[in-house]
Amino acid sequence: MADNPPYIAQRPKRADGARNYDAILASARKAFEAEGSDASLEDIAARAGVAIGTLYRHFPTRAALVEAATRDGLADLVARAESLAGDGDPLEALAAWMSRAVRHFSTFRGLVGILTRSMYDEGTPSHAACAAMHSSGAELLRAAQRAGRVRADVTPDELFDLLSGAAWVRENALPGGGERGDRYLRLVLEGIVAHPQAG
Numbered sequence: 434m435a436d437n438p439p440y441i442a443q444r445p446k447r448a449d450g451a452r453n454y455d456a457i458l459a460s461a462r463k464a465f466e467a468e469g470s471d472a473s474l475e476d477i478a479a480r481a482g483v484a485i486g487t488l489y490r491h492f493p494t495r496a497a498l499v500e501a502a503t504r505d506g507l508a509d510l511v512a513r514a515e516s517l518a519g520d521g522d523p524l525e526a527l528a529a530w531m532s533r534a535v536r537h538f539s540t541f542r543g544l545v546g547i548l549t550r551s552m553y554d555e556g557t558p559s560h561a562a563c564a565a566m567h568s569s570g571a572e573l574l575r576a577a578q579r580a581g582r583v584r585a586d587v588t589p590d591e592l593f594d595l596l597s598g599a600a601w602v603r604e605n606a607l608p609g610g611g612e613r614g615d616r617y618l619r620l621v622l623e624g625i626v627a628h629p630q631a632g
Contacts, residue, residue: 439558442492442501454491456481461502470499470543499547500558506537507562514569524582527573528622531596534570535618538600545600552593567593584627595621 445451460481464472474495478488492498513533517526538545551559552567571589578585599621603614 465541511569523577523580527577535599539604
């Protein structure tokens with residue numbers, strides 16, 4: 434357990450603070466997608482039209498800025514899992530969610546590593562959101578297992594590892610090579626599908 438709770442950036446209520454917050458966040462998302470998680474915070478502030486001190490007042494650490502930039506995507510994965518639960522074939526539901534998860538995990542270079550650390554480190558700003566996302570995916574996995582559509586020995590942690598692997602392949606593919614990650618995910622799915630026992 435972390436000694437201090439992680440800092441979670443919140444949008445200010447005052448109009449001027451909210452405008453700066455939104456401008457920094459929009460700039461950060463563009464910079465991360467173009468340059469990866471190590472994008473210059475000074476450049477992000479400059480593109481947002483604010484001083485670096487203003488950026489740090491809203492986002493005291495790089496981790497806090499990354500958390501805010503990826504918060505909506507993780508929340509979307511939780512909502513997507515809930516909407517897919519109990520809807521048709523549980524294997525198709527799991528596969529659709531996994532594809533969406535891999536695309537989010539590989540939004541920018543370095544994100545999959547950040548999310549992996551955040552999943553297991555309670556001291557990181559993204560831990561709670563990652564844990565909620567992990568739990569929602571686990572529910573889809575268990576539903577597919579109960580239906581006999583996925584191997585019973587696959588654990589939620591292994592599912593997360595498989596997603597991280599597919600996202601790593603996708604985020605490190607050459608421009609236009611995202612299909613490599615998609616193929617990797619298809620191979621992963623073939624590996625975890627339960628096959629009827631020959632009788």
